Amino acid sequence: MSKVTDVILVNEKDEPVGVMEKMEAHRKAVLHRAFSVFIFNSKGEMLLQQRAMGKYHSAGLWTNTCCSHPTPGEDTLEAATRRLYEEMGFSTILEKIFDFVYLAEFEHGLTEHEFDHVFVGMYEGRMSPDPMEVKDYCYKSLDEIQATLLSHPQKYTAWFNIAFPKVQQWAVENLMKKAV
16 A cells, blocks of 8 residues: 655645645645545445544544545546555546535644545445555435534534535436436
């Protein structure tokens, strides 16, 4: 498994402006490139993961299927595909649906300031998640996730709270039409 040690610093247009060690970028709240992967099954349910307790921030929180940072020189889609396999133990075709910038402060003086590329895919086969990354995982309906986000937003990562409404809209417009 490859660990990201350097991240790609970007401007608000996602144009590379440099490279910085990952933890330093999180301490200094410097904008850098990231990605989030959302996987669905044929019922339109989303695959969630609970972050491992050893994660450097947001440990134990529920979030999208996987997320990380591309390494300098690595294509973002290729990085998302690689990381999905490393974290969850499976591969599938991914499609980019949107991106967004967010800023969120965490424990230990860390801040996520990310230009986040959001990818979706379909999968419902065997998985073998990396226990260093994933404590638990499950498929949930969009309605169930939405209700839990409203009643207990603190159980989810900051970026998931931001991205979910847009991903939900995409799913309703794209996945639900196909199921009918």
